Amino acid sequence: MEIKDLGEFGLINQLTKNIKPINPSTIKGVGDDAAVLQYNKKEVLVSSQIFMEGVQFDLTYIDMEHLAYKTAMIVMSNIFAMNGHPRQIIVSLGLSKRFKVEDIELFYTGLKKACEKWSVDIVGGDTTSSYTGLAINLTCIGEAQKEDIVYRSGAQETDLICVSGDLGSAYMGLQILEREKTVYYQQIEEYNNKVKDAQRTNDKARLEALRKERSSFDDFQPDFAGKEYLIDRQLKPEARGDILQLLKEANIHPTSMIDISDGLASEIKHICENSHCGCRIYEKNIPIDYQTAATCEEFNMNLTTAALNGGEDYELLFTVPIGDHEKIDKIDGIRQIGYITKESLGAYLITRDGNEFEIQAQGWALNRN
Amino acid sequence: MEIKDLGEFGLINQLTKNIKPINPSTIKGVGDDAAVLQYNKKEVLVSSQIFMEGVQFDLTYIDMEHLAYKTAMIVMSNIFAMNGHPRQIIVSLGLSKRFKVEDIELFYTGLKKACEKWSVDIVGGDTTSSYTGLAINLTCIGEAQKEDIVYRSGAQETDLICVSGDLGSAYMGLQILEREKTVYYQQIEEYNNKVKDAQRTNDKARLEALRKERSSFDDFQPDFAGKEYLIDRQLKPEARGDILQLLKEANIHPTSMIDISDGLASEIKHICENSHCGCRIYEKNIPIDYQTAATCEEFNMNLTTAALNGGEDYELLFTVPIGDHEKIDKIDGIRQIGYITKESLGAYLITRDGNEFEIQAQGWALNRN
Known part of the structure; x- marks a missing residue:
């Protein structure tokens, strides 16, 4: 069905008619000039991100359902990276004429699956036409107790640097x-x-x-x-809210945290800059899946570069006091990869053979074009 | 300067380095994974809107500074339409290669002007490349006391329908x-x-x-x-936060409210649908500026159609109890244009010659393409 047959309001109605908010903080969802939320004494976290066709995604690889799921996970990941809980999401779509109502319905199917996974309400949707490709903007709103929020700026000298999951796999999925x-x-x-x-x-x-x-x-x-694992990591990433739960259960409060969207190198530099510190990362400790390693070899690519600069991992990178060393050790799926130093010592990778290389940040989105 | 010479992070740093939050609700603005806000007992209002080049704007007419000002006013207008106060804004930009650093700086200049006007903090910015045109998404966050919020759904039979300013002028500005x-x-x-x-x-x-x-x-x-007035209305609209202040001073609490982005016809239909009521609008009462009237004649266009369906007025359309009739009368710049009826009576325009025409909603964004 053509979008123009339904009209803008018809389309929005059709897409949102079955959406029922489940969070007590959602007072009014879709259907007015603004969503109305009530967070009482909690702090409100808001993150917004735009995704452009041909830059952040290629519809040759990814269908509308997976695309929605992935982009939703990406914005939720930003809320988790503050040690918060995502509660609401608002979606804006710029649609060129080649998109049919069925495409947008598939998008909403994926969006709803992602939202159900973390009990997030869809509270707003703006739909417009586009002369060219597809543009998607997602705004995620979340909450946290003031004392729970983890910024990028709290890392201290001697803190351990930890990362969840493994790195470089989504990037190698893209290569394939x-x-x-x-x-x-x-x-x-x-x-x-x-x-x-x-x-x-x-x-x-x-x-x-x-x-x-x-x-x-x-x-x-x-x-x-x-x-298969690499393809899954590229097309269906999962935001690591589960890691926050594990940390909480282990009574660990990270001193700083960020999610890895642009690659480990870029993100650890953000932590160092915001916390006014330096770092040492051990190449041998960077978690790598065997499929990533095998595929790097096949493509004759440098494995550490893929892990450092590949991006789209959506894993959590965080620092904890050195005293939490043993607690972290007991948690499956978290790896200690280095430590925080004085700012004057800079940010360096210690290679397997003991050399030190300065870590270079590398933005993701703008470099792809 | 080319954006790639600065890099994604360099660009964002340059654009945001002088931004200092002024609202007590802004705990942490630009520079982490999410903005952190604290609204205490107030309700949080969130509205997000996407603007695509060639659809919502044409850079042949409007420069980057005015474009930013206009789009910011549009999202703030959504918060005012809930009877709330905008407090924070988050901007996402998808930029094709033809945009230079100077263009984005101009955009931020306009954005800052709009934000200064209503004491709004810029608390986040996402910048990415685009293969084609410019895509802009703005998310505005605001606040209101629970009892102050005005939804689209509260209009009651016999309520007066009021509108601020005049209608159709931005549309005629576009024609010129x-x-x-x-x-x-x-x-x-x-x-x-x-x-x-x-x-x-x-x-x-x-x-x-x-x-x-x-x-x-x-x-x-x-x-x-x-x-000049028409061009101004098209290129530099003003969100009508001032009207909320006038209503408050006059001790008037609207029963329903919406801002006019898609045209009076479309918006009154939204109020009727959400409030389960009908309406009568008097053609003769619709406020029209003399430049709008003269230009309609020059273009041989129907004046009422321009006022009903032109859109981009960003005036406030609201209903008040009939008992507020005299109070409204005393406020300059607000016009009573009709009244609310039972739902079964439908939504009709009463023309100057006494005929009744059913009001047809007309979406804006999707119809332009």
Whole structure:
């Protein structure tokens, strides 16, 4: 169905009619000029992020449902990175004409799945047209007790630097997706050349054979064998709210925290700058999945670079007092990768062979274009 | 300066380095994973809106500074429409390569002016690249005492329907801007044709004369004489927080309220739907500026259609109990344009000659494409 057949208000009504807020902080969700929230004595956390087609996502790889799920996880991850709980989400969409009502419904399906996972209410939606690609903006609102909030600025000398999960896998997932896209387009180009040849020589039997071959492209199956984890990390990341729960249960209060969207290097630099400190990261301690390692080798890429600068990990990077060393050790899925130093000592990676390299921050979004 | 020379973080630092929060509710502004706000017992209002180049704005007419001012006023207007006070704003920008650092600085200049006007803090900014045009998303956060909030849903039978300012002027401003753009492009086309003719006949004297004439296009002055108000309304709308103050001073509490972004017809329909009521609007009572009327005549357009469906007025449309009739009468700049009826009576415009026409809602953003 075309969006114009429903109209702007019809579309918004259709998408939001079954949305029922579940959080006590949601007083009024979709349907007025603004959402109305009540946070009482808690502090309100707000984070907003824009995603542009061709820059942050490529609809050749990712469908609308996964895209919504992923972008929602990304903004929720920002709230978790403050040691807060996401409670509401507001979505803005700029849609070019090629999008049908069904596409937007799929987007909302993915958005609802992400929101259900963390009991988040969809409290607003703005939909407009776009002359070109798809633009998505998500605003996530969350809450935390004042004393629970963890900023980027609280790291202290001797603190341990910890990271959840593993790094570089989403980036290697992207490399595989890009390779398969290239293979797909090469096959199409070869096919088109064969058709042109057959047309030039007016070879009807050949053209008929090629016509039959055509359908195989619609069934193109990218080769993801042995890379499933990497593809999953790229297309369906999970915000690490579970890590906050583990830390709480272990009675650990991080001194600083950030989520890894632009890569470990960039994020640890943010912590160092905001906390006015330096750091040492041990290359050997950076958690890497075996699929990531194997794929780096296959692509002849540097594994540590993928882990440091790949980005899109959406893992939590945080610091804890050195006294929490043993408590952290007992938690599965958290790795101690280094320690905080005086600011004057700078931010360095200690390689496996004992050399020190200065860590360079690298922004993600703007560098891709 | 190219954005890539500064980098994503450098750009954000440069844009936000002088921003100092002034509201007590702003605990932490720009510079962490999320803004941290504290609203105590007040309710939190959140509204988010996306603006796409070529759909909501055309950079042929509006410069980056005015664009920022206008879009900020639009999201603040949503908070005022709840009878709340805007306190924080978060901006997301998707920027194509043609934008330089100076363009973004101009955008921030306009944003800061709008924020200063209503004492709003800029508490977050996300900047990314875009493959095509400019995409802007603004999220505005505001506050209100629970008992002060005015929803779209509170209108009651016999309530008076009121509107601030005048309607249709921003729409007629757009018509003039579009006409001047057409004139400009026609002149360029005619000029290019003359150059081609001279080139074909190799008429060097003529080519030299045309070369001199060229500079006049850079000085093209659109003809806005007598239309200044309309252009202002289109390019520099003002959110009507002042009206809330006047109502408060007069001890008037609206029963329902909305701001007029898509046109009076569309907005009164929203109030009727949400309040489960009907309405009668008197055509003769709709406030129209004389520049709007004169320009409608010049363009041979229907004045009431411009006022009903033009949109972008950003005036407040609200209902008050009939007992407030005299109090409203005393306030300059508010017009009583009709009254609320039972739902079964529908929503109708009563024309100057006494006929009744059913009011048709018309979405704005999606219809322009």
